[in-house]
Amino acid sequence: xESNAGTLSHPLSEAGRAKAGANVRxxxxxxxxxxxxxxxxxxxxxxxxxxxGSLGWISARFLxxxxxxxxxxxxxxxTGELGxxxxxxxxxxxxxxxxxxxxxxxxxxxxxxxxxxxxxLDPTLQMIRMVPHLAVSPLIILWLGFDETSKIVxxxxxxxxxxxxxxxxxxxxxxxxxxEVSQVLAYPRRKVLTRLILPAALPNILLGLRLSxxxxxxxxxxxxxxxxxxxxxxLINIGKQDGxxxxxxxxxxxxxxxxxxxxxxxxxxxxxxxxxxxxxxG
Amino acid sequence: MAESILEISSVSRVFVKNKSTVTALDRVSxxxxxxxxxxxxxxxxxxxxxxxxxxxxxxxxxxxxxxLEGEEIVKPGIDKGFIFQEPRLFPWLTVEKNIAGDLSLxxxxxxxxxxxxxxxxxxxxxxxxxxxxxxxxxxxxxxxARALLRNPKVLLLDEPFGALDAFTRTHMQEVxxxxxxxxxTTMIFVTHDIDEAIFLANRVVILKPRPGSIRGxxxxxxxxxRKKASSxxxxxxxxxxxxFEKVDDLELESGFVI
Numbered sequence: 001x002e003s004n005a006g007t008l009s010h011p012l013s014e015a016g017r018a019k020a021g022a023n024v025r026x027x028x029x030x031x032x033x034x035x036x037x038x039x040x041x042x043x044x045x046x047x048x049x050x051x052x053g054s055l056g057w058i059s060a061r062f063l064x065x066x067x068x069x070x071x072x073x074x075x076x077x078x079t080g081e082l083g084x085x086x087x088x089x090x091x092x093x094x095x096x097x098x099x100x101x102x103x104x105x106x107x108x109x110x111x112x113x114x115x116x117x118x119x120x121l122d123p124t125l126q127m128i129r130m131v132p133h134l135a136v137s138p139l140i141i142l143w144l145g146f147d148e149t150s151k152i153v154x155x156x157x158x159x160x161x162x163x164x165x166x167x168x169x170x171x172x173x174x175x176x177x178x179x180e181v182s183q184v185l186a187y188p189r190r191k192v193l194t195r196l197i198l199p200a201a202l203p204n205i206l207l208g209l210r211l212s213x214x215x216x217x218x219x220x221x222x223x224x225x226x227x228x229x230x231x232x233x234x235l236i237n238i239g240k241q242d243g244x245x246x247x248x249x250x251x252x253x254x255x256x257x258x259x260x261x262x263x264x265x266x267x268x269x270x271x272x273x274x275x276x277x278x279x280x281x282g
Numbered sequence: 283m284a285e286s287i288l289e290i291s292s293v294s295r296v297f298v299k300n301k302s303t304v305t306a307l308d309r310v311s312x313x314x315x316x317x318x319x320x321x322x323x324x325x326x327x328x329x330x331x332x333x334x335x336x337x338x339x340x341x342x343x344x345x346x347x348x349x350l351e352g353e354e355i356v357k358p359g360i361d362k363g364f365i366f367q368e369p370r371l372f373p374w375l376t377v378e379k380n381i382a383g384d385l386s387l388x389x390x391x392x393x394x395x396x397x398x399x400x401x402x403x404x405x406x407x408x409x410x411x412x413x414x415x416x417x418x419x420x421x422x423x424x425x426x427a428r429a430l431l432r433n434p435k436v437l438l439l440d441e442p443f444g445a446l447d448a449f450t451r452t453h454m455q456e457v458x459x460x461x462x463x464x465x466x467t468t469m470i471f472v473t474h475d476i477d478e479a480i481f482l483a484n485r486v487v488i489l490k491p492r493p494g495s496i497r498g499x500x501x502x503x504x505x506x507x508r509k510k511a512s513s514x515x516x517x518x519x520x521x522x523x524x525x526f527e528k529v530d531d532l533e534l535e536s537g538f539v540i
Binding site for chain 1: 364370373374413
């Protein structure tokens with residue numbers, strides 16, 4: 001908490017500002033330290049893996065060594081194939097997420113505000129939620145075929161619920177005491193929504209956004225593995241069919257790295273938008 | 283003192299809970315003069331907060347009449363400022379934005395008023411601070427500035443310093459008196475602290491519970507600033523305590539425990 005309070009931009013005094021500067025440096029030093037500590041184990045594992053591969057202890061047909069994977073990555077990237085596949089995958093995930101996520105946000109807002117609509121829609125939505133959307137993906141493909149639509153529907157279906165549930169929850173959890181304040185200050189109805197309910201629900205909405213993005217990415221993997229002629233999932237399938245495990249590794253690593261990047265981006269957004277939040281930060 | 287700004291005539295409030303009824307207020311009448319500082323004091327369950335919510339327009343299920351400048355109070359509004367026991371600031375807004383609320387700081391007249399009020403409640407330098415960075419007393423001062431920005435005809439305060447430590451509380455009482463002396467806003471202040479009630483008020487209204495009604499009204503004619511240790515202050519204190527003891531006797535006779 002101490003170091004945190006110091007980093008907040010607060011114009012108390014020159015001394016306070018100097019102290020804040022020192023704290024920022026401390027935080028960076030600390031962050032660098034934990035980064036190194038966190039990388040120790042993976043670096044060690046990769047070193048052993050590479051050694052074992054180079055010495056021929058493991059068959060490259062099952063587990064290619066890190067250098068081979070890196071080489072495959074460069075080759076695929078050089079032909080432009082990898083970039084194209086990644087682009088297609090990102091596009092699918094983005095479109096699916098946009099459809100499912102915005103519908104989830106919209107219904108979450110509507111059901112959060114309106115008791116009538118909530119009573120009408122929520123029971124059905126909760127029922128559908130209990131069906132694992134990845135399990136019905138073969139059905140979706142059966143209905144819609146192997147083209148883009150089915151993939152986007154699978155992704156959208158997954159992206160819908162985290163945003164729906166968390167938006168709804170965020171609105172319903174707005175402190176009644178603050179609503180009373182808005183009454184006493186005679187906020188117009190519209191401003192109660194935009195100036196009180198939405199900002200108060202924002203932490204939950206952002207959490208929903210993060211979860212929705214994660215599920216979209218998961219849905220993408222499944223949709224592409226079940227059947228596609230392009231994308232990272234397709235690359236993995238090729239690797240499986242042709243017996244080139246390094247393709248599979250490149251695909252898996254790309255899925256992981258992009259997923260992590262997207263998540264970090266939302267996290268950064270959270271930190272920016274929720275700097276007022278007074279919760280336990282560890 | 284000028285004419286009355288607030289007329290409370292024979293106000294009753296009955297709560298119905300599981301078929302049983304509780305009379306929170308029983309035919310309470312009170313006239314408050316413009317610019318007057320009234321403190322309402324009484325044990326818990328005497329209906330003092332209920333009365334305040336009725337004046338604020340937050341509770342409209344009443345019998346009787348409450349008139350503010352001759353007009354019946356039907357809903358909450360900015361002419362009736364309200365300070366809750368907790369500051370109830372919006373955690374995502376800075377101090378100045380909390381004070382401005384739904385009004386835009388881009389309007390120069392709002393910005394100037396907010397700056398003025400920040401000075402009045404002695405929070406210069408904290409304009410851009412978030413509520414989590416404020417102490418309890420500072421946060422409550424922001425709440426007071428937020429209410430004052432709307433130029434209320436009457437400021438209603440519901441045990442506003444109840445959660446603060448003794449030193450901060452004394453300081454806040456002084457800040458409030460300073461505001462009152464400068465703005466002459468009519469104040470109705472609920473408390474269960476006898477010293478606080480005498481320190482602030484022109485008149486101390488003593489309420490008794492079950493059913494909530496006015497036990498007595500004690501005018502305080504001491505000059506400001508008042509000294510809590512002075513003998514005249516202590517005399518008033520004893521007078522009010524005596525009123526409470528009468529209440530206690532009554533409670534014991536009817537078999538209730540406070």
